[in-house]
Every structure is written in structure tokens, then in C-alpha cells.
Amino acid sequence: MLHxxxxxxxxxxxxxITWCWCS
Incomplete structure (x- = not known):
């Protein structure tokens, strides 16, 4: 699997963004 x-x-x-939004 290539990254x-x-x-x-x-x-x-x-x-x-998700972490800052949920904090």
C-alpha cells in the first residue's frame, strides 16, 4: 500500500481540524 x-x-x-473542532 503506497502512501x-x-x-x-x-x-x-x-x-x-477535527480535533480542534471537537475540543
Missing amino acids: SPFLSIFLMILGC
């Missing part, structure tokens, strides 16, 4: 840099950055930003 593209763009996908990793997108998931990290999405996770940060």
Missing part, C-alpha cells in the same frame, strides 16, 4: 505525501498531509490537516 502519497499529499494524502498524508491531507489526513494530518483533516485530523487537526
